[in-house]
Amino acid sequence: MNRNAFTSTPVAAVNETATAVVLQPTTTVQSFMKTDSMLNLRILLALATMALAAQLNAQLTRYEQTLPGKGSKCQINGTSSIHDWKMETPIIAGAFEADPNALQGAADGKVAATASVRIPVRTLKSYNAKMDEVYKQHMEEAKFKNITYKLKELTAKKGELSSLGDLTVHGVTKPVSIPVKIASAADNMLKISGTTKLKMSDFGVTPPNPKIAGLGEIVTGDEITVEFEWVVVNKK
Amino acid sequence: MMMQHDTNQAVTDLTRRSFLRTSSFATFAALMGGIPLRAAEGDAGAYDETKSSDAPPLNFGVIGCGQRGREILATLATMSNGPVVAICDVYAPFVKRAKRSAPKAATYTDYQELLKNADVKGVVVATPTHQHKDIVLAALKAGKHVYCEMPMAHTMEDARAIAQAVRACSKVNFQAGLTYRADPQRLNVLENIRQGAIGKPVMARAQWHKKTSLRRTSASPEQEKLMNWRLDKATSTGLMGEIGIHQLDMACLYLNAQPVSAVGFGNILHWSEDGRDVPDTVQAVIEYPKNIRLVFDITLANSYDSEYEVYYGTDSAVVVRENQAWMFKEVDAPLLGWEVYARKDAFYKETGVVMMANATKLVAQTKEGGELPPTEAPLYKSLEAFITNSGKYGDAVEDFVSTFGEDDKALREYLVQAMENKLHAADVRIGFEATVNAIKVNDAINTGQKIVFKPEWYQL
Numbered sequence: 249m250n251r252n253a254f255t256s257t258p259v260a261a262v263n264e265t266a267t268a269v270v271l272q273p274t275t276t277v278q279s280f281m282k283t284d285s286m287l288n289l290r291i292l293l294a295l296a297t298m299a300l301a302a303q304l305n306a307q308l309t310r311y312e313q314t315l316p317g318k319g320s321k322c323q324i325n326g327t328s329s330i331h332d333w334k335m336e337t338p339i340i341a342g343a344f345e346a347d348p349n350a351l352q353g354a355a356d357g358k359v360a361a362t363a364s365v366r367i368p369v370r371t372l373k374s375y376n377a378k379m380d381e382v383y384k385q386h387m388e389e390a391k392f393k394n395i396t397y398k399l400k401e402l403t404a405k406k407g408e409l410s411s412l413g414d415l416t417v418h419g420v421t422k423p424v425s426i427p428v429k430i431a432s433a434a435d436n437m438l439k440i441s442g443t444t445k446l447k448m449s450d451f452g453v454t455p456p457n458p459k460i461a462g463l464g465e466i467v468t469g470d471e472i473t474v475e476f477e478w479v480v481v482n483k484k
Numbered sequence: 485m486m487m488q489h490d491t492n493q494a495v496t497d498l499t500r501r502s503f504l505r506t507s508s509f510a511t512f513a514a515l516m517g518g519i520p521l522r523a524a525e526g527d528a529g530a531y532d533e534t535k536s537s538d539a540p541p542l543n544f545g546v547i548g549c550g551q552r553g554r555e556i557l558a559t560l561a562t563m564s565n566g567p568v569v570a571i572c573d574v575y576a577p578f579v580k581r582a583k584r585s586a587p588k589a590a591t592y593t594d595y596q597e598l599l600k601n602a603d604v605k606g607v608v609v610a611t612p613t614h615q616h617k618d619i620v621l622a623a624l625k626a627g628k629h630v631y632c633e634m635p636m637a638h639t640m641e642d643a644r645a646i647a648q649a650v651r652a653c654s655k656v657n658f659q660a661g662l663t664y665r666a667d668p669q670r671l672n673v674l675e676n677i678r679q680g681a682i683g684k685p686v687m688a689r690a691q692w693h694k695k696t697s698l699r700r701t702s703a704s705p706e707q708e709k710l711m712n713w714r715l716d717k718a719t720s721t722g723l724m725g726e727i728g729i730h731q732l733d734m735a736c737l738y739l740n741a742q743p744v745s746a747v748g749f750g751n752i753l754h755w756s757e758d759g760r761d762v763p764d765t766v767q768a769v770i771e772y773p774k775n776i777r778l779v780f781d782i783t784l785a786n787s788y789d790s791e792y793e794v795y796y797g798t799d800s801a802v803v804v805r806e807n808q809a810w811m812f813k814e815v816d817a818p819l820l821g822w823e824v825y826a827r828k829d830a831f832y833k834e835t836g837v838v839m840m841a842n843a844t845k846l847v848a849q850t851k852e853g854g855e856l857p858p859t860e861a862p863l864y865k866s867l868e869a870f871i872t873n874s875g876k877y878g879d880a881v882e883d884f885v886s887t888f889g890e891d892d893k894a895l896r897e898y899l900v901q902a903m904e905n906k907l908h909a910a911d912v913r914i915g916f917e918a919t920v921n922a923i924k925v926n927d928a929i930n931t932g933q934k935i936v937f938k939p940e941w942y943q944l
Binding site for chain 1 (some may be wrong): 539685856872884886887888891894897898901902905
């Protein structure tokens with residue numbers, strides 16, 4: 249039996265029990281409906297999946313970066329032999345795509361989303377000029393101007409969201425898993441927040457040991473805590 | 485008739501400074517029982533070490549290579565992060581002289597051409613005062629950071645035009661050349677005064693004395709006329725503007741007020757034969773709120789005691805010479821606390837225990853009654869601030885614009901945060917106000933009329 253619905257060559261029935269089908273280029277709907285039901289089902293399923301996929305993508309809303317005054321903040325907390333320190337920046341560039349309805353009380357499983365983030369390295373400031381200079385040197389800022397992140401997977405479990413993505417610092421890319429909270433905010437905005445612990449050395453950054461006049465040598469701790477609040481807006 | 489001879493013409497300001505250091509002013513202060521006010525490294529507030537750093541280099545273009553321009557070039561030559569890539573002067577011999585300090589610099593006689601040089605990131609405007617405005621406005625348009633020598637302009641209108649142009653432009657850093665505003669020692673004095681070191685201020689005195697003609701010479705009469713813009717009332721803000729502006733600005737800073745009124749006198753008493761009409765000897769009484777007056781005299785006919793200010797208060801008098809200061813306490817003044825540990829230069833041969841402001845450091849560095857350790861010149865600190873602040877400013881603008889595009893209001897808001905820890909320096913408002921004050925005091929001197937200062941002069 250010829251199951252190829254698109255052949256134009258007439259084929260004689262081979263098997264009396266099966267329904268022979270001869271499809272000519274001018275196949276009508278009627279004759280299509282008369283074709284093998286399994287084939288029908290498969291075609292329909294394929295079409296339906298394509299339609300569903302198209303529908304899903306169409307439902308992802310795009311949220312983009314907001315100006316520094318809107319509340320975005322990335323803060324890095326660290327330690328040293330002298331005292332704890334922190335650096336922060338209000339500039340978190342990039343875009344986030346998701347269906348806002350799917351984010352609230354999501355069922356367990358994967359949540360469709362994309363995210364691409366960029367933080368210019370030199371915008372992170374401790375407001376101590378010497379420390380900022382040392383930081384830029386150790387991050388080799390002249391060569392690696394940005395910290396970037398790409399979301400690979402957003403998963404919901406018992407109402408909590410968890411992200412898995414690639415973080416690139418100092419030219420080194422590492423997968424990171426960060427629980428995140430995503431809350432709606434006024435004016436079509438979302439606030440995405442989370443925190444994670446990282447090691448400088450994992451990204452090839454040597455913890456600085458600068459000598460400061462009057463204080464001696466400062467040994468910086470390798471482990472840092474990153475806290476971020478990313479405010480993004482849907483520019484309808 | 486014998487030409488009046490200016491023996492001091494050849495003595496540059498740098499030589500004069502070293503003359504002062506070896507002079508016996510320190511001994512004089514010691515004779516009067518002065519306590520040096522000296523910001524020590526690590527002192528919070530005044531010289532904040534956390535603010536200074538080896539900032540990345542800023543490529544300089546210096547426009548105006550007269551004496552001041554060459555002094556700036558000589559200072560930049562000592563700074564590893566102040567490379568001079570371009571120099572400009574309409575007068576070729578000045579360019580040639582300037583090249584000694586900046587051998588690798590491209591040379592120009594037209595500042596518009598220098599501004600087209602993409603290598604130049606920051607410009608110094610050190611031309612005659614009346615030429616500042618056009619050059620500063622062009623430099624801002626060309627996207628260069630600007631360091632403008634003082635006075636900013638020779639008229640209120642030009643000063644206002646510069647200030648408004650700077651405020652309209654958010655993309656570059658502007659610094660006025662009031663060097664004392666960037667000087668850690670001067671800032672330390674400010675902090676002491678604000679914390680009550682002199683008690684209630686009652687009056688102030690300032691002087692700037694140097695026997696010098698200020699005349700520049702040239703083979704060509706036209707060139708000589710151009711070079712002596714300082715001696716011509718049409719283009720000069722007089723001794724108060726060209727010289728006194730720095731100390732006048734400091735008085736306003738320490739007394740924490742703008743002048744209320746000014747009266748003054750000025751005459752040519754010595755340099756009367758070269759056709760100048762700018763007085764060579766002036767006195768001014770500048771009144772501040774609460775009846776506090778500054779008496780300020782400047783002469784080009786005598787060098788005695790050079791340059792200093794005294795701020796008199798009910799608890800002490802503070803004498804400031806350039807960037808060194810001493811406190812002379814009244815016997816009934818309350819103990820501030822810190823002066824117990826400060827170094828004192830004693831009056832009698834048997835000096836008391838020398839106690840230092842920064843006990844460990846200064847004791848180690850100086851012997852009893854000896855010279856205080858040298859500090860970097862105010863001009864150095866001022867240029868250092870310009871290099872550091874301009875670098876930070878340019879980076880912040882670039883980061884913002886490359887991320888968010890052009891949004892002037894939001895950019896300005898971001899810059900407030902990004903420049904939070906900038907080095908102390910005179911911004912355009914401070915430069916503008918100091919220029920207004922100097923112009924008006926000079927007017928009082930020239931007219932012999934009392935001038936009452938109006939708040940609207942400072943409006944932009």
